[in-house]
Amino acid sequence: MRKTTNSTVPGAHQEFHDAGDAAKMNSLRAGVLGANDGIVSVAALLIGVIATGAGDKSILMAGLAATIAGAVSMALGEFVSVSAQRDSEQFLVAKERQELREAPEAELEELAGILFGYGINRDTALEAAREIHKEDALRAHLQLELGIDQNELTSAWAAAFFSVLSFLAGAALPMASVFLAPTGTQAWVVTAVTMLLLALTGLISAKIGGTSVGRSMVRLVIGGGLGLALTYGAGALFGGVA
Template identity: 50%
Template sequence: MTNHQASPTEPPNQHSGEPHRGGLAQRLNWLRAGVLGANDGIISVAAIVVGVAGATSSSTQILTAGVAGLVGGAVSMSLGEYVSVSSQRDSENALIAKERLELEADPDAELAELTGLYEAQGLTPDTARRVAEEMTAHDVLAAHLATELHIEQGDGVSPWHAAFASGVSFTVGAVLPMAAILLPTVSTRVPITFAVVLVALALTGALSAYIGGSSRWRAATRIVVGGALALTATFLIGALLGARVSG
């Protein structure tokens, strides 16, 4: 069996593919915002255009509804990500400032607290004390933030990056169902849109699961079933309302 050799950028005795390197929160946030944005763009705009297509065959009305859903959804996703990530970062900054003041005011008490936390993780008192002292000597603030608050300095998430990734991915996802509903003939546009959207959802679900290391089949099945239900519901509602209006 060939032993794993650490790469120049990978610390010794670590396995490739495991999230040991820095910047993990940043990369995961980009992934989360991007995948959620694309999925929302596909599902929400597809549901809108399929619902309108159930009520009318007018391509102009379908396009208008789709564009409105695309713009409104992209703005909403971007703002939501920006507000969410900004609030999280503000909370983390406040906790960091508080911890820094506590370390300056009473470092001995903070060292004892850190020792107690290591003991709670299963270390003996002597070992816990020694680990706490060595971690404190290396970077006292980072040691306390990581152990007490589970915060990694420098691994923060940019709200602008999250907002941009979410808005762009939503737009890209939304373009797909709009093209699928507008390009085919009137008689085939709805079934083609169903097929294109469900395949796209299966791919994005499987991709996100693959990157996250979870079951691709389970993730794809969940999102395809949910997407199919959403499209069916909106199409039936659109057909019902269209029949009433025309009647």
């Protein structure tokens, strides 16, 4: 649903809000999170394997296996999660449609009550509810009661595909850095690349969410750095024992 703020005053501010904006923002955030998972999980595994003293081929094979396994896991997890969410949304749509068919007056009163809760005069709210019911009662009830737009239900396939792409994009540069780094410098190169990528991810996520850029970048860099340090320590410890 597109909402427009109109004014007869010249130069008045005019806003446009699209019903799909929230879904697009959620997709962007999910993409950033998927990329962050790819960066941290693959880089941490690479660092851990490097710390064991494994050869270049073993490091590359471990990184490749982690990338494939992580991408598959992300896709399956996202598909199952979004499928369950979509099933719930479709159930609620069917339930609301049935209630409107079987008890239209009760639903009218319910909608008027919702509008009244937003500060509209009770008589005006009831009249507005009647007008809404003449146009598209189902859509109004879904949006105001449940926050659902039946035309914007999430696609499980799209979510799974998007999560795979974002994970692979995040994992690509740590993998490339291991492949290109001279022998003996892989750990330093992977760490440097990972820190830069996490800082960039923090910047992008802050811009999308409208939050503090510095806080977001520092949080991701510190968290990622701690993860790399722990996996390196574990690799050095158990690699030495082996």
